[in-house]
Amino acid sequence: WWLDPELTYGNAKPFVFTQGHSVCNRSFFPCFDTPAVKCTYSATVKAPAGIQVLMSATQSTYLEEQGVYQFYMEYPVPAYLVALVAGDLIHADIGPRSRVWAEPCLLPTAISKLSGMVERWLTAAESLYGPYIWGRYDIVFLPPSFPIVAMENPCLTFIISSILESDEFLIIDVIHEVAHSWFGNAVTNATWEEMWLSEGLATYAQRRITTETYGAAFTCLETAFRLDALHRQMKLLGEDNPVSKLQVKLEPGVNPSNLMNLFTYEKGYCFVYYLSQLCGDPRHFDSFLRAYIEKYKFTSVVAQDLLDSFLNYFPELKEQCVDLKAGLEFERWLNATGPPLAEPDLSQGSSLTRPVEMLFKLWTTEPLDSVAAASSVDLTKWRTFQTVLFLDRLLDGSPLPHEVIKKLSECYSSQLDSMNAEIRIRWLQIVVRNDYYPDLYKVRRFLENQMSRMYTIPLYEDLCTGTLKSFALEIFYQTQNQLHPNLRKTIQQILSQGLNPLPAIDTTAVTTDTPAMVLEDKVSEATNGAISLRDVNVSA
Numbered sequence: 001w002w003l004d005p006e007l008t009y010g011n012a013k014p015f016v017f018t019q020g021h022s023v024c025n026r027s028f029f030p031c032f033d034t035p036a037v038k039c040t041y042s043a044t045v046k047a048p049a050g051i052q053v054l055m056s057a058t059q060s061t062y063l064e065e066q067g068v069y070q071f072y073m074e075y076p077v078p079a080y081l082v083a084l085v086a087g088d089l090i091h092a093d094i095g096p097r098s099r100v101w102a103e104p105c106l107l108p109t110a111i112s113k114l115s116g117m118v119e120r121w122l123t124a125a126e127s128l129y130g131p132y133i134w135g136r137y138d139i140v141f142l143p144p145s146f147p148i149v150a151m152e153n154p155c156l157t158f159i160i161s162s163i164l165e166s167d168e169f170l171i172i173d174v175i176h177e178v179a180h181s182w183f184g185n186a187v188t189n190a191t192w193e194e195m196w197l198s199e200g201l202a203t204y205a206q207r208r209i210t211t212e213t214y215g216a217a218f219t220c221l222e223t224a225f226r227l228d229a230l231h232r233q234m235k236l237l238g239e240d241n242p243v244s245k246l247q248v249k250l251e252p253g254v255n256p257s258n259l260m261n262l263f264t265y266e267k268g269y270c271f272v273y274y275l276s277q278l279c280g281d282p283r284h285f286d287s288f289l290r291a292y293i294e295k296y297k298f299t300s301v302v303a304q305d306l307l308d309s310f311l312n313y314f315p316e317l318k319e320q321c322v323d324l325k326a327g328l329e330f331e332r333w334l335n336a337t338g339p340p341l342a343e344p345d346l347s348q349g350s351s352l353t354r355p356v357e358m359l360f361k362l363w364t365t366e367p368l369d370s371v372a373a374a375s376s377v378d379l380t381k382w383r384t385f386q387t388v389l390f391l392d393r394l395l396d397g398s399p400l401p402h403e404v405i406k407k408l409s410e411c412y413s414s415q416l417d418s419m420n421a422e423i424r425i426r427w428l429q430i431v432v433r434n435d436y437y438p439d440l441y442k443v444r445r446f447l448e449n450q451m452s453r454m455y456t457i458p459l460y461e462d463l464c465t466g467t468l469k470s471f472a473l474e475i476f477y478q479t480q481n482q483l484h485p486n487l488r489k490t491i492q493q494i495l496s497q498g499l500n501p502l503p504a505i506d507t508t509a510v511t512t513d514t515p516a517m518v519l520e521d522k523v524s525e526a527t528n529g530a531i532s533l534r535d536v537n538v539s540a
């Protein structure tokens with residue numbers, strides 16, 4: 001992805017990055033573009049002076065006189081994990097085997113958020129799953145055009161800079177990528193039809209690491225938030241949708257990236273968690289996973305490899321035929337559509353989730369006579385995952401009665417204004433889905449300052465599903481030059497549903513506080529397009 005300087009934070013130099021997952025690196029270099037094939041690689045890259053080049057490699061050298069970088073990955077990796085980034089990047093060490101790379105204007109923030117933390121997470125992961133085998137664990141923060149939140153390229157995790165302001169999401173995203181160093185990078189799913197072998201196991205490992213470093217309550221809160229999102233996606237797709245299987249059938253011509261969904265992560269996690277519960281003690285399951293990594297590292301596996309290894313490691317479970325337990329058969333876990341067959345016990349997180357449930361109940365129980373009690377809750381004292389869980393549930397219940405949305409705004413709008421983007425976007429979606437005009441100027445202000453897919457697409461989809469498409473059109477025409485062409489194209493497709501061609505817009509007829517309705521006669525009122533599967537910022 002080639003970026004002009006205007007699409008970077010510093011606006012000083014051009015920028016380029018690659019994104020190989022799932023099958024994009026075939027346009028980068030000739031390769032067997034399948035996770036079943038692994039190899040080492042070397043690369044020589046020439047770049048102009050002042051441009052820093054990085055790759056997902058264990059070794060690198062720079063010949064300054066020639067402007068040539070040389071890279072070598074000494075361990076076999078699948079093609080999708082070969083990655084390159086180049087731009088105005090500088091670094092700082094944040095641990096004995098970690099450094100962070102970012103544009104100069106972002107580096108101080110990145111250091112303050114991550115200094116000392118990555119080593120803590122790596123050490124916790126090693127205590128659970130054995131030695132970290134890749135040498136260095138560096139992180140590079142990319143401009144907001146990066147199309148996903150994070151990517152686990154070995155030795156060099158890619159992360160979108162936009163997530164830096166949301167501390168708890170940053171923690172989870174980095175730890176998830178750390179977990180991929182064992183599950184996904186060392187041992188890889190041999191086919192994209194079994195992506196859960198990487199994502200489900202990495203999500204399980206991520207939560208074991210967060211439990212070790214931040215406690216069970218925090219882990220249960222984050223899990224509750226993600227499982228809420230899974231059930232939301234299930235409701236939109238339907239329980240018999242084939243993409244909800246863990247073993248998805250990949251039809252010819254279908255991009256495997258289209259199979260990336262919350263089932264891959266959360267249904268996969270629930271199956272792995274179920275396996276851990278069969279062992280009685282999660283530490284016994286940790287021991288099994290260490291043995292699994294040692295046996296299969298630098299190779300690619302199928303689900304049967306994992307399950308056979310599990311039963312052979314625990315012969316007493318094999319004798320009990322746990323794989324054939326009625327209603328919880330391993331085969332059913334893999335091939336049944338619908339929700340997970342069993343979900344984890346999250347009661348250890350009740351100290352954090354109960355206040356969310358109580359506040360949601362106060363706002364959604366009629367008659368609305370508990371506003372005083374509800375308004376006394378100070379959301380600034382909550383964790384980010386508590387607030388987003390509360391807002392997501394309000395979002396699920398939208399449209400809300402006008403009295404409720406009005407009181408919500410009076411109680412919380414000013415508090416939410418000062419919070420991170422993960423929180424603000426959810427409140428703004430509530431504003432849009434409830435046509436709450438007094439706060440629409442905040443939607444405009446948010447979109448004028450966002451260039452990333454994860455903070456623009458959900459709002460544009462909601463604006464275009466309701467009565468505010470002309471308002472969305474006007475904002476888009478004012479901001480489109482600051483968006484990457486790929487994102488611009490996606491938003492144009494959202495805006496053009498029911499329109500052919502896009503109408504010109506009279507920007508003089510729109511004020512900051514009121515949505516533009518001047519195009520209502522030109523905009524189809526039947527613009528109910530596909531409901532967004534609201535991304536919850538899952539990482540690759």
